[in-house]
Amino acid sequence: MIIDCHGHFTTAPAPHGEFRQAQLSRLEELASGSAADLPMPRPGAISDEAIRESVEANQLRLLRERGTDLTIFSPQASRMEHHVTDPATARAWARACNDLIYRVTTLFPGNFAGVAQLPQVPRGALADSVAELERCVTQLGFVGANVNPDPSGGYWSSPPVTDEYWFPLWEKMAELDVPAMIHVSTSVNPAVHTLGGHYLNADTTVFMQLVQGDLFGRFPGLRLVIPHGGGAVPYHWGRFHGLAQRMQRPPLAEHVMGNVFFDTCVYHQPGIDLLTSVISPDNVLFASEMLGAVRGVNPDSGADWDDTRVYLDKAPLDDEARAKVFEGNARRVYPRLAARLDG
Amino acid sequence: MIIDCHGHFTTAPAPHGEFRQAQLSRLEELASGSAADLPMPRPGAISDEAIRESVEANQLRLLRERGTDLTIFSPQASRMEHHVTDPATARAWARACNDLIYRVTTLFPGNFAGVAQLPQVPRGALADSVAELERCVTQLGFVGANVNPDPSGGYWSSPPVTDEYWFPLWEKMAELDVPAMIHVSTSVNPAVHTLGGHYLNADTTVFMQLVQGDLFGRFPGLRLVIPHGGGAVPYHWGRFHGLAQRMQRPPLAEHVMGNVFFDTCVYHQPGIDLLTSVISPDNVLFASEMLGAVRGVNPDSGADWDDTRVYLDKAPLDDEARAKVFEGNARRVYPRLAARLDG
Numbered sequence: 001m002i003i004d005c006h007g008h009f010t011t012a013p014a015p016h017g018e019f020r021q022a023q024l025s026r027l028e029e030l031a032s033g034s035a036a037d038l039p040m041p042r043p044g045a046i047s048d049e050a051i052r053e054s055v056e057a058n059q060l061r062l063l064r065e066r067g068t069d070l071t072i073f074s075p076q077a078s079r080m081e082h083h084v085t086d087p088a089t090a091r092a093w094a095r096a097c098n099d100l101i102y103r104v105t106t107l108f109p110g111n112f113a114g115v116a117q118l119p120q121v122p123r124g125a126l127a128d129s130v131a132e133l134e135r136c137v138t139q140l141g142f143v144g145a146n147v148n149p150d151p152s153g154g155y156w157s158s159p160p161v162t163d164e165y166w167f168p169l170w171e172k173m174a175e176l177d178v179p180a181m182i183h184v185s186t187s188v189n190p191a192v193h194t195l196g197g198h199y200l201n202a203d204t205t206v207f208m209q210l211v212q213g214d215l216f217g218r219f220p221g222l223r224l225v226i227p228h229g230g231g232a233v234p235y236h237w238g239r240f241h242g243l244a245q246r247m248q249r250p251p252l253a254e255h256v257m258g259n260v261f262f263d264t265c266v267y268h269q270p271g272i273d274l275l276t277s278v279i280s281p282d283n284v285l286f287a288s289e290m291l292g293a294v295r296g297v298n299p300d301s302g303a304d305w306d307d308t309r310v311y312l313d314k315a316p317l318d319d320e321a322r323a324k325v326f327e328g329n330a331r332r333v334y335p336r337l338a339a340r341l342d343g
Numbered sequence: 344m345i346i347d348c349h350g351h352f353t354t355a356p357a358p359h360g361e362f363r364q365a366q367l368s369r370l371e372e373l374a375s376g377s378a379a380d381l382p383m384p385r386p387g388a389i390s391d392e393a394i395r396e397s398v399e400a401n402q403l404r405l406l407r408e409r410g411t412d413l414t415i416f417s418p419q420a421s422r423m424e425h426h427v428t429d430p431a432t433a434r435a436w437a438r439a440c441n442d443l444i445y446r447v448t449t450l451f452p453g454n455f456a457g458v459a460q461l462p463q464v465p466r467g468a469l470a471d472s473v474a475e476l477e478r479c480v481t482q483l484g485f486v487g488a489n490v491n492p493d494p495s496g497g498y499w500s501s502p503p504v505t506d507e508y509w510f511p512l513w514e515k516m517a518e519l520d521v522p523a524m525i526h527v528s529t530s531v532n533p534a535v536h537t538l539g540g541h542y543l544n545a546d547t548t549v550f551m552q553l554v555q556g557d558l559f560g561r562f563p564g565l566r567l568v569i570p571h572g573g574g575a576v577p578y579h580w581g582r583f584h585g586l587a588q589r590m591q592r593p594p595l596a597e598h599v600m601g602n603v604f605f606d607t608c609v610y611h612q613p614g615i616d617l618l619t620s621v622i623s624p625d626n627v628l629f630a631s632e633m634l635g636a637v638r639g640v641n642p643d644s645g646a647d648w649d650d651t652r653v654y655l656d657k658a659p660l661d662d663e664a665r666a667k668v669f670e671g672n673a674r675r676v677y678p679r680l681a682a683r684l685d686g
Contacts, residue, residue: 238611268581
């Protein structure tokens, strides 16, 4: 079995985007002072048929073509838009996004497992996020959540993930036994491109926060997945070892790597070869991010850039390691998925 | 001949740091309102002997031990501290730092060539930086400058390097025929570690700015060195190719890589192997960053983490490619250095 731990519903039917636009238009009108109050918009009706068509034409088609079995599926990351500061809007938007994911998982229960978007806002309290996480896991059968370490969208105004600000969320995740994927949303900073800058920077930044702090001393059961192949971290593995040593932190293997996992969203063979040779096969989870940042065909190879299975099949892994990367680690990191698969 | 394109004077004699402290203390006192005005401090006296001792015990000792011939040498990057907003303080600090580098290059003319620190301040006009660049190149014989794309120190409040805000500086660099190393300073953002986050993120961020914009269409002769092995870029080379394609930008080879160079500050063998196999040998410059971010010995290999020559000697490069990385590219990117070496 092959489990892809990182897919997004980037092709949601049009009424979903129209709902978001109505939310944003309402906030703009209120901010302009042209109205004292306005009713909250409601999500538009979306038929099962529309969801089925979108998924079958896109994610499910590719999943079948590439021989993957199941995608751990979450709302479009760049559209989480946690930089929008209104908590009620964030709550309604996360709920609508997660309800849509839930419907995908009920329409195709063998192919998709849900991961939640949280209603974070910049420097806001995390009670709403904890409540939505609990709803998604206990009522909708979700197996994890995306946590945005920078709700400001490229200005990094939140404290490090090791700060007590985040503890209510980590406590709930540990209690529910679900992992977090550390995933930022769109960059609203003109200096930092969302897909080619902010995503990779966030991966690197949070890894270093974990080296500096001691999050897993406090939450030994917490598991974090760092996407996009760990940002710059595996390429600079010597740098991080050397920095940890210079800062008199414990070795990375015991201090961080018992709880941190990198996905395989690295879109060329040398990158995947480096990832799988530098990082223990116990810490790598297969993923493609499809349909995500990079779509289209590599003209040199004729394969899709994000068809990471092609690279993994050629990577220097023995059968045992390959089985961990494709399936075993995902079962271990997402025990609620394992329970469902075995149930 | 082996040229190291990235070394910092991180071991400057004590009066240099005391001068900086006096500058900062003055600004603090003024900010607290306890004095209406205070005289600007002056750099303390430093003897040739003190400079010679510091360099011989540190950078020059390592340079000799490692068989490197010449280091392209600049002030300590993390202490540029461009986030300090007072322009007069920035001018005096950059001048003192550069004058010290100049003295190193006159005491050891065969071993060090100067690269300037610029008196940048967050979102400030660049006239002071242009003037200091001109002074360093035309009067002190410097061969390049470090340019900080984020003077705010981790909050990214400046426009991308492709914005016209930066044009006065790029015009002067093109006119003087000197390259810029893109190098941030300390992070004052508690979420982003200076050496393990901010430095690598800046490298990645600026590369993506160059993919998005068209800086070299406007300044075809401008050359930029992106340090720390290009941040996350070579590891994610497929992602950047795929993003450029999706964004309908020209291929990276013609759009960016005629003017951009990565150094070899990557502190383990697999990273250097990836860098030298993915990036053309025409675009890689040997560097160690010593004494920089990572000091100390890798307990597994017994070699210094930042002794990058060890990795380069083992990398899969033929003699011609190796000669480019160790010497030829540095002569091409820093023509004022080549003229001095050949003069």
